[in-house]
Amino acid sequence: MTTHFARLNDGWNAEPNAPDPEVSLLGTEVRLDFTANSAQFPRFADGQRLRLRFRAAARYRLGATNDEGWYRGQCRFSGLAPAWGDFYEVSGDLRLEAGPQDWILVPGGSVGGLHHFLFYLRDHTFECSARDWALEELPEGSSP
Numbered sequence: 001m002t003t004h005f006a007r008l009n010d011g012w013n014a015e016p017n018a019p020d021p022e023v024s025l026l027g028t029e030v031r032l033d034f035t036a037n038s039a040q041f042p043r044f045a046d047g048q049r050l051r052l053r054f055r056a057a058a059r060y061r062l063g064a065t066n067d068e069g070w071y072r073g074q075c076r077f078s079g080l081a082p083a084w085g086d087f088y089e090v091s092g093d094l095r096l097e098a099g100p101q102d103w104i105l106v107p108g109g110s111v112g113g114l115h116h117f118l119f120y121l122r123d124h125t126f127e128c129s130a131r132d133w134a135l136e137e138l139p140e141g142s143s144p
Contacts (some may be wrong), residue, residue: 015038032052033120047140050058054128070125089115114130114131
């Protein structure tokens with residue numbers, strides 16, 4: 001089975017140098033807050049935070065693989081993912097046996113109909129298995 005990547009971040013992305021990712025849970029919803037890339041996307045204020053919401057999540061991880069590790073082949077998707085620094089839905093072979101084992105299970109999370117999401121940030125790799133996702137712009141002044 002082949003691994004497929006669908007790029008999902010159209011018109012937005014994380015700040016490339018200091019995205020300051022923070023993960024939180026609200027029931028079975030996983031939230032990833034990060035600083036927007038206002039240099040590339042001027043519709044965002046400098047320092048503005050964005051939130052990815054993953055509904056009916058089963059598990060997530062925020063790992064230490066960074067861009068250098070990805071380019072050196074230390075990520076299970078090195079050489080497969082189209083580019084570092086983007087947000088993807090991954091389907092097909094998720095190569096879980098070759099990946100890290102630091103998953104956090106979401107109590108009461110979904111067991112079926114899940115999609116696998118992958119976001120490469122400057123010094124982290126975020127992954128989440130959930131039913132769907134949404135992007136939310138946080139009010140200016142929201143701090144990490």
